[in-house]
Amino acid sequence: MNTIKLERGTDKLAAVATLTFNRPDKLNALNDELLGETEAALRDLYNDHSLKVLVLTGAGDKAFVAGADILTMSKLSSGEAHTFGARGHRVGRMLEEAPFAVIGAINGFALGGGLEIAMCSDFLYASDKAKFGQPEINLGVIPGMGGTQRLTRRVGIGMARELCLTGKMIDAQEALRITLVNAVFPHAELLPKVYETAATIASKSQLPIRAVRRTITFGADVPLATANELELQAFSALFGSDDQREGMGAFLEKRAATFTGK
Ligand code: COA
Numbered sequence: 001m002n003t004i005k006l007e008r009g010t011d012k013l014a015a016v017a018t019l020t021f022n023r024p025d026k027l028n029a030l031n032d033e034l035l036g037e038t039e040a041a042l043r044d045l046y047n048d049h050s051l052k053v054l055v056l057t058g059a060g061d062k063a064f065v066a067g068a069d070i071l072t073m074s075k076l077s078s079g080e081a082h083t084f085g086a087r088g089h090r091v092g093r094m095l096e097e098a099p100f101a102v103i104g105a106i107n108g109f110a111l112g113g114g115l116e117i118a119m120c121s122d123f124l125y126a127s128d129k130a131k132f133g134q135p136e137i138n139l140g141v142i143p144g145m146g147g148t149q150r151l152t153r154r155v156g157i158g159m160a161r162e163l164c165l166t167g168k169m170i171d172a173q174e175a176l177r178i179t180l181v182n183a184v185f186p187h188a189e190l191l192p193k194v195y196e197t198a199a200t201i202a203s204k205s206q207l208p209i210r211a212v213r214r215t216i217t218f219g220a221d222v223p224l225a226t227a228n229e230l231e232l233q234a235f236s237a238l239f240g241s242d243d244q245r246e247g248m249g250a251f252l253e254k255r256a257a258t259f260t261g262k
Contacts, residue, residue, distance in 0.1 A: 003034035005059070006041050013195060015052035015202040017045065021114075024060030030113045031069040035087045042094045049261070052206055053198040054098065056121060057105040057191070058114075064106045064130070065114025070139065081144065088113055088145030095120035096217050099210045101201050105194040106130040106181065111169070116145040119154055122213065124181040125197070126172040127190040132180060133169040153220065155180050205243035205259035211235075 003023050009016040019041060021028040028034075045051055058064040068088070076084060095102050095117070104110075104121035111133050118124055134147045142148065143164060152160040155178045163170070172184040185193045201209065211234040219227030238244050242262040250257035 001037050001041070003031070004037045004041060009195070009198075012199040013202065015050055016055065016195070016198045017048075017051055017053075018055040018057065020057050020059050021065050022059040024058075024063070026069065027063035027066035027109060028058040028060070028114070029066055029069040030088065030117070031072045032084070032087070034069075035084075035091055038091050039087070039094065042091065042098065046094075046099065049099075049206075051100045052202045052204070052209055053101045053103060054095075055103050055105055055194055055198055056095075056118065057194075058107055061108065061129075061187075063108040063114070064104070064110040064118060066109040067112030067114050067135070068145070073139075073141075085144035088116065092117060092120040092146050092150075097214070099206070099213075101198075101209055101213060103194055103198060105190055106132075106172075107187070107190055112136055112143065112147070113145050116143060116147040116150065119146070119150040119180075124175075125190060125194050126175060126181040126184045127187040128172050128184055129187050130172040130175065130181075130184075131169045132172075132175045133167065134164045135167040135169070137165065137167040151180075205241075205247065206261040207238055207241055207243050211238060 003021070005020040005022050007018045019038070021034065023029060023034060045054065068084070073081070073084070102121040104118040104124040106118060106124050106126040108127065108129055109131050110118045111131070112135055115132055115134060134143050134151065136143050148160065148164055151163060159178050172181065175181045176184050183193070215231050215234045219230050243259045246259060247257045
């Protein structure tokens with residue numbers, strides 16, 4: 001792998017992997033190779049049934065991902081742009097539908113495609129140095145990897161329209177204010193805080209982790225009654241699992257639960 005790094009934790013983080021976008025000299029900009037390697041890595045991670053949490057972050061001190069690669073995009077025809085954007089959408093969908101939780105650790109610029117990929121995480125924690133934006137309009141285009149839609153769903157239509165129409169950058173505190181990120185930490189504390197939360201999630205059973213993600217992801221796009229039905233199906237399907245019996249039994253016996261993912 002040339003453009004991403006994949007690492008697995010140990011001990012409390014044994015069920016946690018970290019995918020680092022790794023083109024620091026280009027602020028981790030998304031090119032074909034990086035998107036292809038990310039897609040392949042996610043395909044492998046889908047088959048890793050012991051994985052509970054994936055952390056996404058960027059290499060270097062400056063950027064999470066400063067956008068889709070503008071040199072690549074400058075040479076695309078309309079048809080090629082469609083293929084390029086579709087690849088980004090595919091990666092985004094794989095992140096959203098993954099059988100493990102995804103936390104975005106935003107360590108610097110999260111712009112354009114970088115913000116679009118970040119927003120496919122369950123939630124984002126940011127460094128106080130992070131900056132966010134959808135600057136595509138400055139390049140004569142619009143977001144093409146889900147930005148217009150996921151930003152609207154995360155922060156509301158007015159804020160999404162303002163960010164996409166002005167192309168302006170906002171800092172981490174403003175991102176917190178508009179609930180684009182869940183928390184902001186001093187730069188050096190970002191990853192320790194992300195891993196603290198990852199360890200908390202990793203201590204749970206995989207079965208409800210998957211169910212929470214799928215119910216929220218798929219429920220977001222359908223009428224409320226249908227979404228609630230999805231929830232009811234997912235809730236009831238967990239009954240009879242070893243982990244449901246263990247979780248409830250452990251509570252009643254006043255001991256810590258030990259989950260097996262079965
Ligand atoms: N695509 C391709 N290359 C990019 C890039 C992108 N989205 N973002 C940064 N880079 C490259 C720069 O061209 C530069 O490469 P070079 O050293 O070979 O010239 C390198 O990364 C460092 O970036 P630089 O612009 O020198 O850093 P900076 O600290 O002065 O500015 C930004 C940082 C993020 C403000 C600036 O890089 C920028 O505006 N990037 C583009 C953001 C954007 O429009 N993204 C959306 C694309 S759809």
